Amino acid sequence: MFIKRxxxxxxxxGLLSTAAFAQAPIVIxxxxxxxxxxxxxGQHARWGSELAIEEANAAGGVNGRKIEIDYQDNRCNPAxxxxxxxxxxxxxxxxxxxxGLCSSVALAIMPLVERAKVPFIVANASATxxxxxxxxxxxxxxxxxxxxxxxxxxxxxxxxxxxxxxENIAFLGEDTDYGRAGSAGFETALAKYGKKLVxxxxxxxxxxxxxxxxxxxxxxxxxxxxxxxxxxxxxxGIKQWFTMGGGIxxxxxxxxxxxxKEVLSSGFLDGTISVxxxxxxxxxxxxxxxxxxxxxxxxxxxxxxxFESYETINILIDAMRRSGDASPEKIRDALPQTKYQSxxxxxxxxxxxxxxxxxxxxxxxxxxxxxxxxxxxx
Amino acid sequence: MDWSFYAQxxxxxxxxxxxxxLVAMGLSLIxxxxxxxxxxxxxxxxxxxxxxxxxxAQWGFDYWTTILVVTVVGxxxxxxxxxxxxxxxxxxxxxxxxxLTMGLSMVLxxxxxxxxxxxxxxxxxxxxxxxxxxxxxxxxxxxxxxxLGLGFAAFAVLYLILHRTRIGKAMRGVAQNRAAxxxxxxxxxxxxxxxxxxxxxxxxxxxxxxxPVYAVHPLMGFSFVxxxxxxxxxxGLGNISGAAIAAVMLGIIExxxxxxxxxxxxxxxxxxxxxxxxxxxxxxxxxxxxxx
Numbered sequence: 001m002f003i004k005r006x007x008x009x010x011x012x013x014g015l016l017s018t019a020a021f022a023q024a025p026i027v028i029x030x031x032x033x034x035x036x037x038x039x040x041x042g043q044h045a046r047w048g049s050e051l052a053i054e055e056a057n058a059a060g061g062v063n064g065r066k067i068e069i070d071y072q073d074n075r076c077n078p079a080x081x082x083x084x085x086x087x088x089x090x091x092x093x094x095x096x097x098x099x100g101l102c103s104s105v106a107l108a109i110m111p112l113v114e115r116a117k118v119p120f121i122v123a124n125a126s127a128t129x130x131x132x133x134x135x136x137x138x139x140x141x142x143x144x145x146x147x148x149x150x151x152x153x154x155x156x157x158x159x160x161x162x163x164x165x166x167e168n169i170a171f172l173g174e175d176t177d178y179g180r181a182g183s184a185g186f187e188t189a190l191a192k193y194g195k196k197l198v199x200x201x202x203x204x205x206x207x208x209x210x211x212x213x214x215x216x217x218x219x220x221x222x223x224x225x226x227x228x229x230x231x232x233x234x235x236x237g238i239k240q241w242f243t244m245g246g247g248i249x250x251x252x253x254x255x256x257x258x259x260x261k262e263v264l265s266s267g268f269l270d271g272t273i274s275v276x277x278x279x280x281x282x283x284x285x286x287x288x289x290x291x292x293x294x295x296x297x298x299x300x301x302x303x304x305x306x307f308e309s310y311e312t313i314n315i316l317i318d319a320m321r322r323s324g325d326a327s328p329e330k331i332r333d334a335l336p337q338t339k340y341q342s343x344x345x346x347x348x349x350x351x352x353x354x355x356x357x358x359x360x361x362x363x364x365x366x367x368x369x370x371x372x373x374x375x376x377x378x
Numbered sequence: 379m380d381w382s383f384y385a386q387x388x389x390x391x392x393x394x395x396x397x398x399x400l401v402a403m404g405l406s407l408i409x410x411x412x413x414x415x416x417x418x419x420x421x422x423x424x425x426x427x428x429x430x431x432x433x434x435a436q437w438g439f440d441y442w443t444t445i446l447v448v449t450v451v452g453x454x455x456x457x458x459x460x461x462x463x464x465x466x467x468x469x470x471x472x473x474x475x476x477x478l479t480m481g482l483s484m485v486l487x488x489x490x491x492x493x494x495x496x497x498x499x500x501x502x503x504x505x506x507x508x509x510x511x512x513x514x515x516x517x518x519x520x521x522x523x524x525x526l527g528l529g530f531a532a533f534a535v536l537y538l539i540l541h542r543t544r545i546g547k548a549m550r551g552v553a554q555n556r557a558a559x560x561x562x563x564x565x566x567x568x569x570x571x572x573x574x575x576x577x578x579x580x581x582x583x584x585x586x587x588x589x590p591v592y593a594v595h596p597l598m599g600f601s602f603v604x605x606x607x608x609x610x611x612x613x614g615l616g617n618i619s620g621a622a623i624a625a626v627m628l629g630i631i632e633x634x635x636x637x638x639x640x641x642x643x644x645x646x647x648x649x650x651x652x653x654x655x656x657x658x659x660x661x662x663x664x665x666x667x668x669x670x
Contacts, residue, residue: 037597039496175642201641206601208592211390212636212644218515219383232498235593239500243509243519260500262507 025066026326028053028316029094029118031085031109032101036075037206037231041305045101045124046071047298048309052317062320069098076101078108085109089116095326096121096316099309103127103177110134113141119332121145123312124305126152127181135354143335143354145312146277149178149185151378152253155360156275157189159376160251165224165273166190168198169251170217172210172237173228175202182228182252198222207233210240218246224273226252234258242268249365250274256363256370257303265368272365278307278344279361279372286343307343315340315356344375382515387637388630393522395629396529397591400584402606402613402621403536404577410553410616411573414463417479419606420599421486422578426452426585428490431501431594441505445528445586452582456575463574464567483599490596498595505590521590528587532580533622539576540618549573553616608652614665624663 030049033042053067061067072088074081081100088094089112096119100106106125110133113120120142122130128150134142147155160166171186173179183200190196199220201213214237217225225248229237234255242263249271256264256274263269280291280301290310294302302310315338322337323330335350342348344359351357359375405419430448433439439447466478500506508520540546548569551559556566592598609628613620628648636644655663 035491035496037496037595039491172641203641204601204645206597207645208598208601209394211394212387212633213641215383215386215390216637231496232593232595232598235498235500239506239593243507243517245509245511245515245517260502262502 023065025068026062026095026320027092028067028069028096028098028313029085029088029092030069030071030098031074031081031088031105032071032099033076033105034071034073036073036077038076038102040231041124042073042076042101044303044305045099045309047294048302048306049098049123049313051294051297051306052310052313056314056317062317062326063324065326067317067320070094074100074102074105076105078102078104081105082108082112085112089113089118094118095320095328096331098313098316099123100125101305103130103181106130107133107177110139110142114139117141118328119143119316119335121312121316121335123308127177128185129177129181131353131355135350136352138353140354141332143350145315145356145358146308147358147360147378148355149181150188151355151357152275152277152360153182153185153189154192155376155378156251156273156362157186157193159275159362159373160224160273161193161195163273165251166193166195168223169226170220170222170224171197171200171226171228171252172213172217173200173202173226173252174205174230174233176205178230179228182226186226186252197226203233205233208236210237211244214241214244214246218244218248222248224249224251226250227254228252230255231258235260238263242266256365264365264370267368269365270367273362273373274364275360275362275376276304277358277360277378278304279363280307281372282344282361284343284345286341290343311340311342346377382513383637386516387633389518391630391633392626393518393526393629394633395626396526397584397588398602398605398609398629399622399625400525400529400532400587401581401602402609402625403533403618404580404584405603405606406610406613406616406618406621407536407580408574408577409610410618411549411570412463412475414467414475415479415607416577417476417603418483418486419479419581420601420603421483421490422452422455422581422599423585423602424490424594424596424599425486426582427589427592427594427598428494428585428596429582430586430589431499434501434503434589435499441503441524441590444589445583448586449579449583452585453575453579455582456578457571459578460571460574487596487599494596496596498593498598500593501590503590519591525587525591528583532583536576536580536618545569545572605648608648610662611652612655612663614662617662617664620662620664 032045033039072084097113100109101124103125106122122144126149128148131144131148171183173182251273254274319331319334320326323334338349340348342358346359348356348358357378360378362373362376364373408416426448430444433444505521510518548564552566552569609625610621613624632644632647635647
């Protein structure tokens with residue numbers, strides 16, 4: 001008898017949950033690196049977006065419709081992304097395309113979404129050219145939520161200049177849109193104060209040995225060194241900088257979570273001042289709640305990528321709710337009217353280049369520890 | 379720029395060159411004896427580094443024990459690889475060996491990604507952050523100096539084996555003329571098997587020696603092996619001494635190029651040198667038409 005009742009109850013629950021989302025789901029297409037050298041970031045992009053969608057569905061979805069997301073692997077390779085996103089757009093009706101993650105990939109996806117007339121919402125790619133090519137007079141289907149390298153470096157250089165530290169900065173970055181946008185962002189921001197980079201050099205992604213260029217940088221005796229390296233490149237670069245006794249603080253986008261504990265605690269990097277769009281220790285109630293939920297669900301703390309993906313999907317869902325029928329065209333029209341309360345404590349909206357200007361987190365290293373110095377508008 | 383800048387570049391280049399040589403000598407030895415270009419060589423280097431990482435970081439092995447264990451495992455893998463290649467190729471075309479080893483490379487690399495993810499790891503051992511410091515600016519990490527010493531030692535031992543032992547002379551005989559070696563009673567299969575085992579063992583040694591120097595991750599083999607191909611072509615295909623000398627030359631040239639020119643040109647140096655050698659001296663700088 002008990003089993004029979006339980007079966008009926010389970011069936012009823014199933015029917016109710018189906019009835020809750022009786023209409024066809026709204027599907028978002030996502031392109032992110034799920035394999036390849038930056039797949040760890042791709043995984044966090046996936047987790048951040050999944051958490052946002054789960055919460056939105058628990059709150060009734062979009063006007064009674066369930067939200068779903070399809071992920072396609074792009075290996076952080078523009079050619080792979082063009083192939084997979086073209087296939088996605090040809091085979092299914094997506095309400096929007098999400099992310100790309102890598103700058104070169106996002107730039108490659110932009111013409112595809114423009115042709116297909118589907119909104120493309122960028123969460124993580126930071127190249128300034130994405131925003132420069134979007135909005136008024138450009139690609140009206142592309143929207144960028146995270147700050148560009150230029151806007152972030154504007155915030156950083158403003159801070160450095162205030163402290164009299166914007167003189168004599170050397171730059172080392174990967175020879176990709178990410179690295180090139182980093183040096184261009186520095187040059188533009190420094191030019192506002194009549195300064196420029198003392199040197200800029202670029203390496204092929206995947207390079208293991210930096211001793212030659214680090215010897216060159218050390219010999220130039222700059223005041224600070226801007227590193228635009230990620231993952232294994234960053235780990236190799238920072239370790240070799242340490243073993244060579246670099247003795248010069250870093251700036252740019254320093255991935256402090258990847259600095260070996262021994263290097264950080266030694267005080268070697270003291271004096272470093274860096275910028276990131278996010279830090280897990282940002283002291284706002286919304287961020288604390290996000291960190292707790294994320295860590296509980298995925299077993300590790302969120303990082304920049306997870307935060308950006310989470311907020312970007314929330315902004316997209318907000319536009320879907322305001323759009324009425326959540327068709328691609330209506331979503332595109334709704335996005336520019338966004339007023340979203342970010343976890344970083346500001347209300348953000350898109351500018352004429354479809355770019356959001358959130359706060360950036362300025363942090364430093366003091367006494368072998370990472371400390372948040374403040375926030376600066378991007 | 380003072381003298382320490384150039385001295386630092388020279389020493390960096392020398393260490394880098396010996397690191398290249400460790401990988402290139404194994405590749406050259408296998409080509410010399412089997413006429414097989416092992417495209418999976420970089421993946422064996424990567425697997426050796428990962429094994430060294432796990433032995434040290436997870437199981438607490440010390441540096442020298444790790445070097446020994448990984449090199450011995452490399453030799454054992456070389457034996458298995460030889461038998462696998464022999465069964466798969468059965469004396470068939472050179473092109474087939476290229477496809478086979480490229481396929482093996484993909485399987486090994488993606489297998490490592492599947493098992494360990496693409497996250498990179500830094501080996502944190504006592505050796506990782508120790509330096510030899512001379513004056514104010516001249517520094518060399520101890521792990522690199524050990525790699526330098528191991529590279530020289532490996533070259534010396536390999537040279538002595540090839541030139542002073544019967545088995546080494548047999549290897550050179552098989553490399554020069556397999557049919558003639560068969561006729562004078564040399565067991566070409568056993569000799570070739572040993573050559574592949576030594577070749578992969580050398581790669582194991584390189585992987586273990588460099589695990590405390592570079593971040594360890596499944597995609598690390600790719601860039602090294604392409605550089606190694608350029609080196610064995612520059613040095614003369616199948617010529618071990620040529621590969622070692624070309625590797626050291628290339629390491630030093632790259633270091634000076636990286637220190638004095640834009641870094642992006644550094645990688646081009648190896649391939650420009652390779653093209654120049656192919657145009658001016660197709661048999662390689664040290665090639666004499668006689669292998670190993």
